[in-house]
Amino acid sequence: MTDTKPNEARKEGKMEDLPAKKPVTIICVGMAGSGKTTFMQRLNSHLHAKKNPPYVINLDPAVRSVPFGCNIDIRDSINYKKVMETYNLGPNGAIVTSLNLFATKIDQVIGLVDKRSSNFNHCIIDTPGQIECFVWSASGSIITEAFASEFPTVIAYIIDTPRTSSPTTFISNMLYACSILYKTKMPMILVFNKTDVKKADFAKEWMSDFESFQDALQKNIKLSDETSEGSGYMASLVNSMSLVLEEFYSTLDTVSCSAYTGEGFDDFLKAVDSKVEEYNEIYVKERERVVKERKEREKENKEKNLEHLMSDMGLENKDKKKEKETETGERIDVLSDISSGNEEDDDDDEIDAQIKKDEARGYEHGIINIDDDNDNEEEASKISSAKKAIQERYKRAVANGESNTKFAADVTKYIRQTQG
Numbered sequence: 290m291t292d293t294k295p296n297e298a299r300k301e302g303k304m305e306d307l308p309a310k311k312p313v314t315i316i317c318v319g320m321a322g323s324g325k326t327t328f329m330q331r332l333n334s335h336l337h338a339k340k341n342p343p344y345v346i347n348l349d350p351a352v353r354s355v356p357f358g359c360n361i362d363i364r365d366s367i368n369y370k371k372v373m374e375t376y377n378l379g380p381n382g383a384i385v386t387s388l389n390l391f392a393t394k395i396d397q398v399i400g401l402v403d404k405r406s407s408n409f410n411h412c413i414i415d416t417p418g419q420i421e422c423f424v425w426s427a428s429g430s431i432i433t434e435a436f437a438s439e440f441p442t443v444i445a446y447i448i449d450t451p452r453t454s455s456p457t458t459f460i461s462n463m464l465y466a467c468s469i470l471y472k473t474k475m476p477m478i479l480v481f482n483k484t485d486v487k488k489a490d491f492a493k494e495w496m497s498d499f500e501s502f503q504d505a506l507q508k509n510i511k512l513s514d515e516t517s518e519g520s521g522y523m524a525s526l527v528n529s530m531s532l533v534l535e536e537f538y539s540t541l542d543t544v545s546c547s548a549y550t551g552e553g554f555d556d557f558l559k560a561v562d563s564k565v566e567e568y569n570e571i572y573v574k575e576r577e578r579v580v581k582e583r584k585e586r587e588k589e590n591k592e593k594n595l596e597h598l599m600s601d602m603g604l605e606n607k608d609k610k611k612e613k614e615t616e617t618g619e620r621i622d623v624l625s626d627i628s629s630g631n632e633e634d635d636d637d638d639e640i641d642a643q644i645k646k647d648e649a650r651g652y653e654h655g656i657i658n659i660d661d662d663n664d665n666e667e668e669a670s671k672i673s674s675a676k677k678a679i680q681e682r683y684k685r686a687v688a689n690g691e692s693n694t695k696f697a698a699d700v701t702k703y704i705r706q707t708q709g
């Protein structure tokens with residue numbers, strides 16, 4: 290992970306002791322038409338101009354043409370039109386399916402980026418215009434998580450500033466950004482794009498001054514009252530939402546820029562740097578904590594499963610029973626008990642006689658020779674050592690996350706042997 294301390298140490302020439310600096314991943318998300326692709330194009334040329342070319346990834350399978358050179362393009366491996374035909378899907382379903390197919394290869398993608406990571410400082414990713422296809426899909430989460438676990442990752446939420454100038458659309462956009470922030474748990478930068486058309490000062494003011502937002506809302510209500518009905522409900526909803534979102538604003542960096550003119554891109558890169566620091570200070574620790582917790586939970590579950598399996602097989606109980614009865618000097622109830630009791634001598638004679646009769650009639654007995662104590666002890670010890678071996682193997686398999694069909698077959702065989 291990128292770290293400010295390693296950077297300082299690098300400057301001091303102690304680089305050999307330090308891990309290689311990882312590039313930062315910038316994932317561009319935003320509503321359809323907010324200007325993600327144009328923003329990517331400008332960011333790409335801006336970084337090139339600074340002799341700091343980025344690694345570029347396009348994750349929009351439905352885009353006709355991409356106005357920048359891509360290092361990885363989802364369209365090279367997935368044919369969106371074919372996905373639509375093959376799976377009989379509509380446009381959005383096909384985007385989700387294409388992303389699903391791409392997500393199955395994400396480890397290879399990360400491998401590729403990692404391999405080249407010494408050559409660039411930024412990896413920039415464009416996402417589909419249908420924001421929900423990426424943000425709310427499992428594959429979107431997998432892809433984001435995969436990058437975030439390997440590189441410092443920042444979400445750039447692109448906003449169409451002129452289209453956000455009404456309090457209602459502003460709050461809708463903020464709610465969306467808020468939900469993405471809490472879903473991905475990644476550092477986020479709000480990018481007010483298209484400032485060549487409308488400056489983003491109004492939005493920044495609304496975010497920092499609740500009263501000014503209220504004023505704008507009141508003005509909007511008066512205007513709406515003249516033009517539409519039912520705006521009272523909308524206004525009160527927007528009002529409540531603005532209160533809820535106050536805390537969310539404090540966690541964000543905002544930048545205004547124009548993908549057309551290139552204004553604000555230096556500020557954007559500065560914001561990225563500060564978010565990387567935040568990522569290292571807060572998110573890395575948080576992620577480590579979550580991963581640790583998940584591992585502990587998995588370990589607990591595995592142990593519980595092992596206990597359940599053993600008790601389903603009747604092994605643990607029998608062992609415990611055996612221990613208990615040995616302590617009290619009582620008869621041991623083991624699998625070979627059918628032949629170990631002395632009190633059944635008479636019964637044994639009867640059974641013996643029956644077997645002889647049956648054999649004389651030509652029947653075959655597929656039972657253990659219940660008369661022979663030594664054979665039974667041998668059988669019991671065989672079963673006991675098989676049990677131990679299987680327990681050991683199960684524990685090892687559980688520890689290694691092994692999925693071994695032969696092992697499963699062994700367990701089945703053993704259950705049949707002991708319970709059949």
Ligand SMILES: Nc1nc2c(ncn2[C@@H]2O[C@H](COP(=O)(O)OP(=O)(O)OP(=O)(O)O)[C@@H](O)[C@H]2O)c(=O)[nH]1
Nearest residue numbers: 320321322323324325326327418483486547548549
């Ligand atoms: N004036 C102005 N227009 C812009 C700017 N950025 C993008 N646009 C225009 O906004 C429209 C949408 O831009 P795109 O870059 O295609 O937006 P997008 O978010 O990638 O679109 P989808 O991926 O289809 O959702 C285009 O007509 C762009 O020319 C900007 O900074 N200023």
